[in-house]
Structures are given as C-alpha cells and as structure tokens.
Amino acid sequence: MTTGETAAPRSFSMKRFLAEQLRNIAPVFTLVALVVFFTFASSSFLTLDNMLNIVRQLSITGIIAVGLTFVILTAEIDLSVAAVANAVGITVAYFTIQPDYVNIANIPLPGWIAIILALLSALAFGLVTAFGITFIGIPSFIMTLAMMQIANGVSALLVRGQIAYQYPELVTTLGAGTAFSIPLGINAAGKAMFIPIGWAIIVCMIFLFVGHLVLTYTRYGRYIYMVGGNREAAEYSGVNVKFIIGSVMVICAMCSGIAGMLGVAYFGSAQQNQFDTFLLDAIAAVVVGGTSLFGGRGGIGNTIIGLLVLGVVNNGLDHIQIDSFLKILIRGLILLAALIINVYAQVLKEKQADLD
Amino acid sequence: MQDQSRQTSGGQQPLLELTNVSKHFGGVMALQNVDFTLLPGEIHGLVGENGAGKSTTMKIIAGVHTDFDGTMKIKGREVRLRSARDALANSIGMVHQELSVVPDLTVAENVFLGNQPLTSIGTVDWGRMNREAKQLIASLGLDIDPTTTMGSLPVGLQQLVELSRVLFSGARIIILDEPTSALSPPEVKQLFEVLRRLRAEGRSIVFISHFLDDVLDISARVTVFRNGKKVITEETAKLTKDMVIAHMIGRGSKGMHMGEAAELKGDDAKPVVLSVAGVSDGKNLRDFSIELRAGEITGVYGFMGSGQIELARALFGKAPLRRGSVSLDGKPVRFRSTASARAKGIAFVPENRRMMLFRQEPVYKNVSISILDRIHRMWLKPRTEKRIAEGHIKDLQIRPPRTAIPLGSLSGGNQQKVALAKWLTHLPRVLILSEPTRGMDVGAKEDVIRIVKSLRDKGVAILVLSTEPETILTLADRVTVIRKGTVAREFATGHIEKADLLAAA
Numbered sequence: 001m002t003t004g005e006t007a008a009p010r011s012f013s014m015k016r017f018l019a020e021q022l023r024n025i026a027p028v029f030t031l032v033a034l035v036v037f038f039t040f041a042s043s044s045f046l047t048l049d050n051m052l053n054i055v056r057q058l059s060i061t062g063i064i065a066v067g068l069t070f071v072i073l074t075a076e077i078d079l080s081v082a083a084v085a086n087a088v089g090i091t092v093a094y095f096t097i098q099p100d101y102v103n104i105a106n107i108p109l110p111g112w113i114a115i116i117l118a119l120l121s122a123l124a125f126g127l128v129t130a131f132g133i134t135f136i137g138i139p140s141f142i143m144t145l146a147m148m149q150i151a152n153g154v155s156a157l158l159v160r161g162q163i164a165y166q167y168p169e170l171v172t173t174l175g176a177g178t179a180f181s182i183p184l185g186i187n188a189a190g191k192a193m194f195i196p197i198g199w200a201i202i203v204c205m206i207f208l209f210v211g212h213l214v215l216t217y218t219r220y221g222r223y224i225y226m227v228g229g230n231r232e233a234a235e236y237s238g239v240n241v242k243f244i245i246g247s248v249m250v251i252c253a254m255c256s257g258i259a260g261m262l263g264v265a266y267f268g269s270a271q272q273n274q275f276d277t278f279l280l281d282a283i284a285a286v287v288v289g290g291t292s293l294f295g296g297r298g299g300i301g302n303t304i305i306g307l308l309v310l311g312v313v314n315n316g317l318d319h320i321q322i323d324s325f326l327k328i329l330i331r332g333l334i335l336l337a338a339l340i341i342n343v344y345a346q347v348l349k350e351k352q353a354d355l356d
Numbered sequence: 357m358q359d360q361s362r363q364t365s366g367g368q369q370p371l372l373e374l375t376n377v378s379k380h381f382g383g384v385m386a387l388q389n390v391d392f393t394l395l396p397g398e399i400h401g402l403v404g405e406n407g408a409g410k411s412t413t414m415k416i417i418a419g420v421h422t423d424f425d426g427t428m429k430i431k432g433r434e435v436r437l438r439s440a441r442d443a444l445a446n447s448i449g450m451v452h453q454e455l456s457v458v459p460d461l462t463v464a465e466n467v468f469l470g471n472q473p474l475t476s477i478g479t480v481d482w483g484r485m486n487r488e489a490k491q492l493i494a495s496l497g498l499d500i501d502p503t504t505t506m507g508s509l510p511v512g513l514q515q516l517v518e519l520s521r522v523l524f525s526g527a528r529i530i531i532l533d534e535p536t537s538a539l540s541p542p543e544v545k546q547l548f549e550v551l552r553r554l555r556a557e558g559r560s561i562v563f564i565s566h567f568l569d570d571v572l573d574i575s576a577r578v579t580v581f582r583n584g585k586k587v588i589t590e591e592t593a594k595l596t597k598d599m600v601i602a603h604m605i606g607r608g609s610k611g612m613h614m615g616e617a618a619e620l621k622g623d624d625a626k627p628v629v630l631s632v633a634g635v636s637d638g639k640n641l642r643d644f645s646i647e648l649r650a651g652e653i654t655g656v657y658g659f660m661g662s663g664q665i666e667l668a669r670a671l672f673g674k675a676p677l678r679r680g681s682v683s684l685d686g687k688p689v690r691f692r693s694t695a696s697a698r699a700k701g702i703a704f705v706p707e708n709r710r711m712m713l714f715r716q717e718p719v720y721k722n723v724s725i726s727i728l729d730r731i732h733r734m735w736l737k738p739r740t741e742k743r744i745a746e747g748h749i750k751d752l753q754i755r756p757p758r759t760a761i762p763l764g765s766l767s768g769g770n771q772q773k774v775a776l777a778k779w780l781t782h783l784p785r786v787l788i789l790s791e792p793t794r795g796m797d798v799g800a801k802e803d804v805i806r807i808v809k810s811l812r813d814k815g816v817a818i819l820v821l822s823t824e825p826e827t828i829l830t831l832a833d834r835v836t837v838i839r840k841g842t843v844a845r846e847f848a849t850g851h852i853e854k855a856d857l858l859a860a861a
Contacts, residue, residue, distance in 0.1 A: 219732045226725055229714050235674065236712035237725045237778060238698025296716070349716065 023290035023297060023345040027305040027338070030288075034309060038316035045319045048184070052195055054311040059204035060085075060263045062307050064282040066211040067255030069303045070248040072286050073215070074228045075295025076133070076140040078252045082279035083151035084125045085260030086272070090155045092118035092171055092261045093164035093270040104162045111168030115261070122257025125151060129253060130246030140249070148279075155272050164270040167261070174199045175265025200262050207255065212300035224248060228295025280335075285310050288338035294346050309334075369432055371396045371560050372417065372448075372529055377426030379412055386412045387424070390586045392579060394529065394560050399551060401575030401592070402564040404604055406660075406823060408581035410564050414531050417562075418450040419443030430529075449527030453534040453661070457514050459507030464489035466506045467521050492520050496550045512543030516550060523554070530554070531562045536570045537661040540840070548574050566659040566861070568597050582606055601855045616826070622834030622848035626650055628686075629817035630702075630786045632671070635680030640666040642841040643680070648786060648817040653808065655832025656821045657857050663841035664821040665707065668790045671819070672704040673697035684785070698726065701785035705775050707794065707821075712775055715764035719754075719774060720745035722763050726778045748777035753803060769800025776807060787811060788819045793827050805830055825854045837861050 018025075039046040064081050071078045094106045095114035109117070125147060132143040167175070179202050181194035215221040227234045227244045235241045263278075264270035289306025291298025313334055317327045372394040379387040387409045394400050402410045415421045416428070419437035427434055430446055437443045440450075457466050464482075465472070467489040473481045489502040498516060506514055515535060522530055532551075536544045551561055551574060565571050571578060572592055580587040580603040587603045605616070626649040634643045640663040648654050658664055669675040671682065673691025681688055684700055691697040697704075703726075706712055714722055724731065724741040731740050745759045752773040754766070763774060772792070779787060792808060793801045808831060812818050820831050828835055835847040837860040845860040 217736055218734050219728050219736060220734075222721070222725075222728060222736060226714060226717070226721070229717060233710075233712045233714055234725070235694050236672075236704065236706055238694050238703075239725065240693060240695035242693065243695075 018348070020349060022348060023292065023342065024302065026341045026345070027288060027290045027302065027309060030334075030338070031305055031309050031312065034312045034316065038312065038319060042316070042319035045316055049195060050315065050319075052197070054308075054315045055201055056198055057315065058307050058311045059198070059200040060259050060266060061278055061281045061285060061310070062204040062303075063207045063259035063262070064256050064278055065285045065303050065307060066207045066300065067248075067252030068282050068286050069211065069291055069298070069300055070215070070224060071140075071252045072283075072291050072293065073224050073295055073298060074245055074248050075231070075293070076245060076248070077144065077283075078129070078140065078249065078256075079144040079279065080125070080129065080147035080151055081252065081256040081282055082275040082277075083148040083155070084122060084253050084256040085263055085278060086275040087125070087151040087154045087158075087260070088118050088122045088257035089260035089264035089275070090158050090164070090270045090272075091121045093167055093264060094158045096164075096166045096168055098164050098166050102162060102164055102166075104159055104164055106158075106164070111170060114168050115170060118261055119254070119257060121154075122254050122260075123250065125257070126250035126253025130249040133249060134242040134246045152272070159271060161272070164264075165268065167265050167270070171261050172265045174203055175262035176200075176268065198266075200266055203258075203262060207258075208300055208304060215299050220244075220247075225296055228292075228297075230296070281310060284331075284335050284338070287342055288335065290342065290345070292346055293339075293342055297346075297349075306338075309338075368395055370394060370429075371398075371431060373429040373432075374413070374417070375427045375429070377413070377416060377424055377428070379416060379421060379424040386584055387416075388584045390426075390581075390584075392586065392589070394562060396560055397555050397558045398577065399555055399561045399563055399575050401571035401578040402562055402581070403566070403568060403571055403578060403600060404581030404587075405825075408604070409584040409586075410581045411533070412584075413581070414450065414533065414562060414564060417443070417529070418448055418531055444525050444527065447526055447528040448531070449522035449525060449529070450531040451515065451518050451522055451533065451535065453537065455511075455514055455518050457506050457518055460505060462503050462505055463493070463500055463509070463517055464502035466517055467492060467502070467524055469521065489520075492524055493517065496520055496523075497553060498546075498550070510543070511538045512540070512546060515539070516547065519550070523559075527559070529560050529562070531564070533564045534566065534659075534661070535563070536565060536567050537659060537840075544570060568600055568858070572597060572600070580604055597859065598855070601858050604858065605854050616829065617851065617853040618829040618832070620832070620834055620847055620849050620852055622652065623649070624848070626652055629684065630671070630819075631683045631686075632667075633681050633683075635667075635670065635677050635682065636841075637666055637670060637675060638678040640841050641670070641677075644838065644842055645680075646819075646836050646843070648819055650817050651812055651815045652833045653812050653818040653820055653831050655828035655835045656819065656838050657825060657828045657835060658823065658838035658844075658861055660823050662823075662838045662861070664823070664838060665790065666841075667838070668704060668706070668788050668819075668821055671697070671786075671788055672702055674704075702788065703779035703784035703786065704788040705772075705779070705790065705792065707791035709768070709771050709775055712778070713763055713771060716762055718760045719749070719763050719766070720759040722774050723748055723777050723781075727781045730782060744781055745777075748774075748780060751780075752777055752807060767800075769796040769803075772796060772800065772804060773807070776804065780807075780811070783811070783814060783816055786817045786819065788821070790821045791823070791827070792820060792831075794822075794824065825857045828857065829854060 044050065064085060068078060068081055092114050095109045095117050097108035098104060098106055129143055129147050132138045133140050177199045178196040179199045181196045184193040184195055187193050215224060223239055223244050227239060227241050231241055263275060267274060285306040286303050287293060288309050289302035291302045313331060317330065370393040374390060374392040377387060377390045390413060392413060404410045412421065416424050419440045419442050422438055435446060464486045468485055473484045475481045486502045493500050496516060500513060535547060539547065554561060563571060563575055572595065575592050577589060577591050578595055578600065579589040580600060582604060628647045629650050630648040632646045634645055636642050644667060646654065656664055666675060670677050673694045673696055683689060689700060720742045723745040742759045749757045754770050754773050763771060793804050808818060820828065822828050837844040837857060839861055
C-alpha cells in the first residue's frame, strides 16, 4: 500500500510530462527513426553531400513554412501559400526583360522596381486575405481557398501559358546563386572537391531564425500564442485579436511571395502551377513538426523538425528501390500518422488540464 | 404544511407526488427531504433563490437527475425515471430557459424535430408535417405559418412553438423554467392564455420563475424553496408578494447575515466617470441608463437574462450598441473592440473565468497579457513579468505562490484572483465585474471583496453585476435593479434589504 501511494504521484507526473511533450517528442523520434531506416536501407543516403541536398531541397518550402507557422499558431489556416508564391514569382518575371523567344506581353522595368512590385503584390494578397477574414468574417479556410484561385488566376493572366526565364539579378542570385563552397578534400583525380551552399539555404535559415525570435522573444509573438491558445480570453484581456489574425495572414503572404521569387529562380523558369506541391509540403512540415492545428502550441523549432522529416522522406524514398507511385501513398500515410499524433497530443493535454 | 396541501386538494389524487426526496452532488446537499405534489389541471408556481433547490427538483421530475433518495409517484404509481426520454414516456415534458430550437429550420420542422412524419418511401412527408404542426399550434390559440423559419419569430412565439413540441410528444405534466424572463408584457399575457387553455384541458404545469408577480398571477398554488428544503406550499389566494419573499429569504427565522442588508452610501458629489444613457442593443437591453462614479461601487442586480451580461459586454467593446450613448469623463466614446476599451482604461472580469484565462499557460503570462504593451516595447522581459506577477500573488494571497505553474492547476477562487490581478498593475478608470464571487469558497470570497473595496478606495469606478442579492449588498455603494433590460429601480442611500431587491426586480 505504501509503495502504491508513492508510485501514484510519480506516474501521474510522468503522464503529465508525456501529455505536455508528446507533440515535441514524437516528431524528433520520427525523424531519428527515418534517418536510421534510410541509412540502413541505402548506402548513398547518409552522406554529407546528400544531407546538404536535402537541406537545399527544403529551402523554398522552409520560407513558406515560417509564415504558415505564424498562421497555424493562431488556429487559422492559409491554403493560398503556394498559389501566392507562384503569382509573385511570375510577377517578378513579368516586370523583367525576357529573351526574344518568350512570347509574353511583359513590361520590363529595372530589377529593383520589379522586386518592389512583386513584394507589393504579395502584400496585396495578404491584405485582401486579412480583410476578408477579420472584417467580413469569412473563415480562413474558405477565404484562402478563394485567394488560392485568385492568385492562380493572376498567374495565368500574366504568363498566358508561356514560360518566363529571366529575373532581376538579386532574385537570381538569392534563388539559384552560391554563397560559398565547403571544401570536401581532393578526389582520386587530384582535383579539389567543393560542396556549394546556395543563398536560398541561407535566406531560409534567416527566415527561420527571425521567425523564431519574433515568436519567442517579442510581445507580438506572445500575442500570437495567446490568441491561438484561447481567442476569447485574449479578447477579454483587451488584445486586438483582429489585428493579430490579420497581420499573421499578411506575414504569411509575404513569406510565400519571397519564397515564390526565390523559387522561380531556383527552378530556372516561371510558369503556372509550378508550386502546386508546396502547399501540402508546407502545411505538412508545420503540422508534422507538432505545431497544434488548434493553435497556441508549437513554433519554429517544431517546423524545422517537420521540414527535416519531410525532406528525409522525400529524399530517402528516392534512394531506395521503390515504386515511384507508391511513394505518394507513403507520404500520405506519414502525414496521416502525424495528424493523429497532433490531435491526440491536444486531447491528452486538455484531459490533463481538466485533471489539474 | 403537507396536511394543508392535502386539505386543499380535497381528496383529489395527485398527478405527481414526491415524498422525502433528497439529492446530493458529491458532499453538497442540494435537496433535503422534499415533499411535493402536483394536482391534475393545476398550475403550480415554484419559487426560491438561486441554488434553493427548485431546478434540482424539476430535473429529478424530468428525468435528468436519476440518482436520488426518496420516492416519486405518478398517478399513485411509484416510478423511477432513467432519462429525459423516459420522463417523456411518462408524459412529463420540460421547456428549459435556454430554448433548444433550431433557428434555421421551419416552425413545423422544429415542432417535429427528430420525429418527422415519413412517407411510405421514407422521405419527409412535408404536407402532413406542416398540416399537423399548424393544427397543433392552432390548438394553442395561435396563428403561425408553419413554413416560416423559427429564427424570424419573436422569442415569445419561439417559446410557444417549443411548448407545442412538448405537447406534441404527449406531455401531461409540463415544466416551464423561467418562461417569462425574455418576454415582453403582451407576450407574457399571450403565454398565460395558452397556459390557462392547457389547464382547462386537464394538463398540469409547474411554473418556475423569479418573477413573483407572474407566479402569483398564474399559479393556483405556490411552493417556496430555501437552501435545498421546501419551506411551504400554499394556495396563491392566501399569499402576497411580501409573504413569498419572506419565505424565500427566511426573514425572522434567524439574525441578519452578511449580504442580507446594507447601508448604501451613494455620494452624488463624487465625479461621474462613465455615464451610460439610454442604451439599447436591440435585444436584451432596452433604454438602460446608469452612472458610475469614481471611488464608488455601483451594483446592478437582476435575474438571470435581465441584460446584465449584455451590458457588461457592450461597455467593454465586445458587443455593439444600437442606440444610446456612453461617455467617459464627459466625452462620448464608442468602443469597437475590447482593445480600444482597454486602451481607454476600462477593465472587465467576465462571469466565467474560462473566458479570460489561459488555463494551459503559466500564471505570470496570464497576469501580464493585459499589460504587455506597458511593460515591453518589443522584446519580452519575462523577469519583469514574473516580478509583477509575484507582487500580485503576494497582495492577493494567491495559492500556491508560484508564477510558472499552469493556471489550470490553481483552484477556482485563486483563478478568479488571477483574473482580477490582470487589471491591477495599472489601475483602470472603470472596472466591470460580472459575478465576482460566484462559486467561490468563503475565504476566497472575502479576499475578493477586500480587493474590490480597496480598489474603490483608490478611486476606481466599479460596476458589479450579479444575480445574487448578497453579492450586491456586500459590495455596492449604490444599486440599480435591472429588469428585462431596463432600469427597474435605483437605490442611492439608506438602509436596503434583500427583500427590497427581490421586490424591485
């Protein structure tokens, strides 16, 4: 009986710890398990070259995911991120001089003006979304669905089925340029080997870092968490909830727009429906990382883990012999598993809170 | 008492009979040895203060509370109800204060909710449904098109449609919980006509209400509850409103307790901070006016649903006002958001703590959320936040005295103190408190009362809204009684007792 009494509170606090940390532990565990699996399944997986490759593939998704993390933390959603990225990427190309064989009625302007116009278009998308959600009261799910269509429409109108290839120099550099190279050593032929680190990776890291700073250490970040945690309580505490929600939608559109500009340079071409897979990838990264779909829990740290899980799955499946059509299904299953953990973590947490 | 009721029933067998019924929730005794009889074709009024036991009694009869001591008989046969559905099968139906209508469906659909008549192939038989709904409603003496949507009807008619749903299910015993609280006088009259019609059909009605005039008007007999016990059942003809109030609050049986009476000290020389003139919200507030003075606690007393909640929301910028004006320090103001109300120095603690607290967040973040813009420009300073929170924890004696534990792990009373602490770092101009002491233990209650009074002494204009007369009488310097959204009576100075409030409301 005495042992039972002492054991009871301990198991209780263990339960509480699990309830609170499940959303953080599960993604890390998933990541480690995946890395171990692919390392054993393929000899070409765990190499420095391939690791950097994974990170490179993630950089555009990562920038979008930063904005989306802000949105999901307030318990809203943005389905227009990929479409906005596409539209802004096309916008910047539209205002850049194109080669003769590109048959687009574009308006060539100096590079910096093209960039400013593209940024303004991202801002406009964000402001319209924010207005629809906060002032008209359209649920973000539907509002951003409409914005997705609108942004796709803008893309279609600007390029009319054509492909653009030229962007302002700054965009090309940041999207496709190399910042510096890491010397790997000398190969058998006696040539020095380098691994190039693209500017896109650096930009993505800056976005993640700044996003983390804002969310964790600023007043604005606190408001985001509080609005997501309990919107009514935030309102009764005199927080301007509409401003917070509207502003995260704008931030998200700006992140998407910048990702779109770097993306077209990264791909080397600007055309319609080019970013379609980025919507799912970005949402998956945020949610797989453990940021709560109900708002108020999670953060950039979670998003980084989520991005890595996603990158490892996408890349790892290429390294093992597997039906390429099956890959799509496997990705779906991994996302489903992450969603189950995400919702379950919330339920556990609420149950724990009720016990307290 | 029981003998008396037997006498008046003249040997008639009661339709419903409760004998020696007790009910407790955990360790709390909600009902103690209650006897209650309902005769065929009788309208029986049920009165008592909040928590006196009338709702518990009716929930036992309606099959909501299935676990109780004592016996319940219908037509002399002992029954043990297991659910609300079971109660309905025994022809007992209840219309709750919060209507359970679906505003977007038609009247007919609401009447038949869950048992729509079907055609032979299993689709809804609209023709039959509309026809029968119309007949049913007509039998109440009403003329409503069964195809109009429920939401487009006034509340009074919605209530009657809900009543017809209960009748449709064959109820012979109908329990009405606060049926008149949302109704205008003509609507009350219409309801009473319907009730008399039902009585003439031999149905029995239990009429629960705070509105004593209504109860005395419609009931044949009245039963009074106090502190979980039945005090008396008496024929209405032998009762006056004052007698009912006396039974409700048990005057004379014991000495005055805290909150039974107060000496009001309203001082018209004190400057008016917030002045509310003739405001309406188009629903629950009708031409309501009040003035809040610096260094005074103004109490607003009224029954549930009288408009206090809406008043508090509107003054904090949470709900819009249709008409009337609000001025702060003589200047007209209009708050479009809670943020703008807070910026102007209005603070609000709602009746439900969950509404303004973050249960999963640590205590210090709960305290600092309303003052973040004053203590930080851009970067957070958690140490400052914790220091401020520690100060409040000490002042308000919040237990346990730790800033980093989740708020949800605190007791209800301590959570309420945290809710107050949010507004104390920088004194607000106006503090609006809705049910500040509800559901708190005595110690926490006294702490909150002390805190609120000390804020008043610092010059804050305080508005306390409550449905509990004791809360108002312990705190207020002046009292406004609100009834159905308008000012029923104002008390500024002099001796005032609970009975005065009850009589005015």
